[in-house]
Amino acid sequence: MDIILHKISLLMYAFATVGFLLYLGHQKEFLSRAGSWLTGIGFVVQSLFLVVRGVKAGHHPISNLFEALNFFAWSIVCAYFILQYRFRIKVLGALVLPIAIVLMTISLTLDTTIAPLIPALQSNWLGIHTTLAFLGNAFFVVAFAGSVLYLVQERQLKNRHLGSLFHRLPSLDVLDRLQYRSLTIGFPLMTFGIITGAIWGASAWGSYWSWDPKETWSLITWFIYAALLHARLTIGWRGRKAAWLSIVGFGAILFTFLGVNLILGGLHSYN
C-alpha cells in the first residue's frame, strides 16, 4: 500500500512538471497554477507515504537507500514550497521537481522492503539528525536550481537574444536573491545536522568525529557553501561566479548522498 502512495506522488510530480514546462511554452497562468496544485497534492501523498512507512517500521523512514532517496525528494519539495512562499517563481518547479522525480525513480529500482534497524541506528537522534541534514541539503538543491536558471537567463541577456524564454524566466536579481536565501536557510540547517550527528556519534560510538566518508563529504559540502557564503557576503561575488560555485556544491551533495553509498560505501559504511 505504501508503494502505491509512492507511485501516486511520483505521478503527481510528473504531471506538475509537465504543467510547469507547458507554462514555459505557452505562458498560460492556469498551467503554472495547475502545476503548483499537483505538486501540493503530490507532496501531501508523499508525506502520507513517509508516515505510513514510519508507522509500519516503527522508526523514522530512513533505514535504507530506498527510504533515504524518498525522504530526500520530500525534503527538496518541502524546501521548494518554503522558498516559493516568498519568491513565487513560476518556472522553478520545472527544474526542482525533475530532481525529486529522478531520485524517486532511482529508488524504485532498489529494495523497498522495510528493514529493521541495526542497533547503532536505534536512537532518537536518527530522526532529528537526518531531518536537519536532509532539509539543509534540500535548500542547497533549490539554490542549485536557481543558479541554473540564472545562467540560462544570463546567457540570453548576453547573446542579446531575448528569446521566448527570456520573458518567462524571472529577473537575474530575483534568481540571485533566491540563491542567497536558499543558502542562508540551508547552511545553518546543514550545520545543525552535522552537529546533531556529532552528538549522536559521541553517544553511540564514543567519537564525535570519525572521518567516515559520509561525514567527510558533508564537511566538504560545508566547506564549499561556507566559501560561497563568504564570497557573496564579504567579497561581493554575485551572479555567475556564485551560480557556478553553487553548482559545484550541488555536485558535492550528490556525491555525499549517492557516491558515498554506492561507491565508497563498501569500504566504510555505517552498517
Place this chain on the structure above:
Amino acid sequence: MTEKNDSRQAEDAPAPEKKEQPGKKAGGTGFVDALWKFFSSVHLAVILLLILAAISIIGTVLAQGDSAKDNIQLYENMIVKIFDTLGVVDANDPASLEAQHERTHLAAERLYRFSVRAGFTDLYHAWYFYALLALFSFNLLVCTIKRWPFTYRMMAKNEVALPEKRLKSMQTRRAITPGGTREEAAAMVEAGMKKAGYSPKRAESEGAVSFFGQKGAWSRLGVYGTHASILIIFIGGIIGVTQGFKGYMQITEGTSESRFFDRRTKTTMILPFEIRCDNFQVDYYGDSRRPKDFYSDLVVVQDGEEKMSKRIEVNSPLVWDDIWFYQSSYGETGRGAKVTLRIAAAAASSSGEGVVKQFDTRPMDFPDLGVSVQVLQVIPDFALDENRRPYAKSNQPNNPAALIEVKGADGDARRAWLFQRYADARTSKDLPATVTFVDYGGIQYTGLQVVYDPGVWVIWVGCTLMVLGLYTAFFTSHRRIWARVAESDGKVTILLAGNANKNREGFAETFQSLGDRMDPKTGEKTAG
C-alpha cells in the same frame, strides 16, 4: 583587486574588503603590513576553504588506516581498472590478468608506499592538513578582529541626527506631511517608533527634530559567535588528541579485564580498575541473523570493590572515572559452552524474571522467585540410546538440551531436561518455576571502545555557540530607523528612512506599517 563594493550589497555587508586606511599602522614594517594584509583577506579564507574541501576528498577515496594489504589490494583494483580502460589488460580475461599480475601488483605496492610517505593513508592527521587548519584558524581570527571596529560602529555609534541628504539616499524611505505643528509631528513620530519597539533617541539640530531607533543590534554578533565557535571546536579537538586516548578492549564473559589497546600509541595500556563482564547477549530480529540488539552487563571493580554496574548497548555507554566504555563489537571465544535460561515465577500471582547464564555448574539463587537453579549437564546434540539414556549425537548444536535442577523454597529439588528447539517437550512439568531455554552457544567476548576525551565538553560548548551564532547571523536582523521632522514654509514634513542588514522584505513591511500609522492619508485605515 578587493574593491568590489556593489551597491546592492552596501547595506548588507558594509565591510567588503576595504583598502587599508591611510595612517593606520604607522611604524609597522612593510613585512608586517604585508603579512597582516595577507591574513586579513577573506579571499584567503575562501581559497583555504576550497583547498580543505579538495584535500579532504583524497582521504575519502583512499582507505584511511586500513591494513597495508587491504590498501595495496584497493590500489591494484584501481590500476587494473585503469589498465582495462587503456586496453593493456582485459579485466574479464583471467589469463590476461595473470600475465600482468606482477606489473599491477608492483605498481600497487609502489603507489601504496608513495601514499604512505605523502600521508594519504592518514590524511586527516598529516602535518600539512594540520598546517592548513592552523592557517585557516589564524586567517579566521585576523579577519574577525579586523571586522570588529566596523561592527561596533554599526551597533553603538549611530548618529541620531543624520543630514537630510543621507536619509534621502537610503533605499527604504518615506516622506509624510502630517499637518499640525512640528512638535505634534515629533511627538507622533516618537510614540510611533516606541510602539514599534524602536525606543528612539531624540536630537535637535538645524531647526529639525531627529530620531534614531534600532532593533536587534546584537544580530551583528552572530558572525562573531560562529567564528569563535569554530576556534573553540578546534581547541576541543586539540585537547582530545593531545590529552585523551581512544582504545579497544575485549572481555570474555565471566571474566575481568583492565588492559586495552591504545589506537594512537599502538600499545597496551592498563586502567586503574577492572571491568567485569557478567553477561553478553545478542537478540535477533525474529528468526533472522540480523542483530536487533547486543548488550553487555558490566561491573566496575576497583580495589576489590564493585563500584558500579550497567548494561551497556550501542547507544548507551558506561562512564567511570571520566572514561567511557562503548559497546562496539562481539564474537565467539571458541572456548566452553554456555546456556541461557529465563526463569519466571510458576504461579501467576507472583511475578519476576531472572536469567541464568551458565558457564559452570554452580547453583544460582533467585531470592525474588524463591528458587535456585543449577545446570547439571549440557548436551549440544541431544539423543537417546537404546536404553533411553541421553547422549550427544555430535558436537554440533543441532538439538541443545540442558538438565537442570530447580530447588523451591521448601528445599524440594526437581530435575528436568530442557530443549532449546522444543520448548514444550519438558520432561518434568512440575518445576517450582517456569524455566525457558533461551540460548546455547560458545562463551562470547564483548568488544568495547574505551574513550577518554577531556576535550569533548569544549566541543559541545563550541557546538552550542555555533548553533546560537548561526541562528543569530542568518535568522535575525539589525534594523535601524531614522526620522527627521522639519518645518519649511510653514509646512511640516516627516522624513522616515531606515535599513536592515538582512531580511529586507520583512523590514520593508514593518517600515510601511510604521509610516502608514503616521501618514494621515493612510492613518485611518490602519488605526482600526
